[in-house]
């Protein structure tokens with residue numbers, strides 16, 4: 001599992017440019033599922049199992065994209081300005097490096113000014129490719145990049161850029177490979193453009209018309225020094241989302257998840273996230289509405305180049321989801 005997560009986090013795939021990560025997943029799952037398709041927005045939609053008369057179509061969504069940057073201007077000396085794709089915080093850029101889709105790397109520099117402790121905004125930052133002229137600058141307007149940072153294995157805890165949401169992708173791959181579907185059909189959707197507003201999930205849910213929708217994504221934790229009050233911690237089990245700033249999970253879905261975890265003796269946590277949301281928000285309000293919920297992997301330092309998770313939460317999330325999709329569901 002760790003090696004799958006490592007491989008997934010090492011791929012560059014900012015919002016709108018998810019082709020490489022999508023191709024990697026197709027390679028992983030194609031021999032284990034009934035069929036797959038890629039829709040107009042680039043969502044990878046994978047089906048497994050057949051819906052019986054007492055079964056449900058369950059849409060499980062994990063997003064392909066990660067936060068990134070897009071080049072907006074190159075000056076005469078070859079320094080490139082950029083805008084952001086998704087929630088990129090200036091404080092996480094300083095001293096960092098970015099990698100473009102074609103593999104080129106650049107370093108993030110910033111204009112002088114402010115104090116030694118202050119963080120300038122993105123408009124005062126630029127990518128330095130080590131060149132001296134515009135002609136030698138390897139990128140063009142519209143080229144995209146993501147954080148460049150290696151995967152680190154700390155034992156139970158592992159760290160990488162784009163753990164949001166490659167850990168969700170890894171869980172969904174594992175589930176599609178191994179889960180029994182019982183009377184249900186699993187529709188695994190690897191969604192595009194989540195980080196810029198759950199756009200892929202919105203169109204995918206419209207097409208899939210699920211009976212139940214579940215997102216698999218990360219959530220923040222309250223277990224670091226002076227963290228905001230939050231019950232979720234690393235290593236205490238997958239989090240069952242009750243509410244975030246984009247969605248109130250369907251209470252019937254929450255009850256189903258809690259009862260399933262309790263019955264199967266799988267540790268879990270109850271999640272209320274003050275700021276942020278997932279693909280479940282888009283699924284819930286698709287067409288005439290879908291009962292929706294979310295299984296979250298606790299993650300420290302979300303949207304930084306060093307997002308940390310606990311591998312036991314991943315294992316338990318797979319167990320919980322396998323139990324959820326394999327039985328007759330009465331919702």
Ligand code: CO
Nearest residue numbers: 164165195303
């Ligand atoms: Co995110």
Ligand code: ZN
Nearest residue numbers: 164165217218
């Ligand atoms: Zn996410």
